[in-house]
Amino acid sequence: MPNQNSLESRPRQVPGDLPLEIIGLPGAFLLGAMGAAVLLAGRGTTLRLPGWIFTLAQAVVGCLIARSLTLALFHTLLTKKLVHP
Numbered sequence: 001m002p003n004q005n006s007l008e009s010r011p012r013q014v015p016g017d018l019p020l021e022i023i024g025l026p027g028a029f030l031l032g033a034m035g036a037a038v039l040l041a042g043r044g045t046t047l048r049l050p051g052w053i054f055t056l057a058q059a060v061v062g063c064l065i066a067r068s069l070t071l072a073l074f075h076t077l078l079t080k081k082l083v084h085p
Contacts, residue, residue, distance in 0.1 A: 030061075 040047060077083045
């Protein structure tokens with residue numbers, strides 16, 4: 001059974017993100033998708049998605065960001081006056 005954090009246990013979002021994950025780049029699947037978008041934009045290609053897919057993608061990214069937030073981070077932000085309560 002693969003380790004929860006191993007590459008085998010992660011779903012493939014973008015085919016080009018595997019090299020980024022192998023070298024241990026944080027957020028590799030987001031960078032892979034961004035790289036694909038840059039390539040498409042460079043060729044003048046546009047990709048139109050229904051609004052609900054765009055909203056769903058934003059929700060997934062929001063959940064990924066929320067998952068990375070810790071109490072220690074909030075403590076640091078509050079004690080260094082980087083945010084106002």
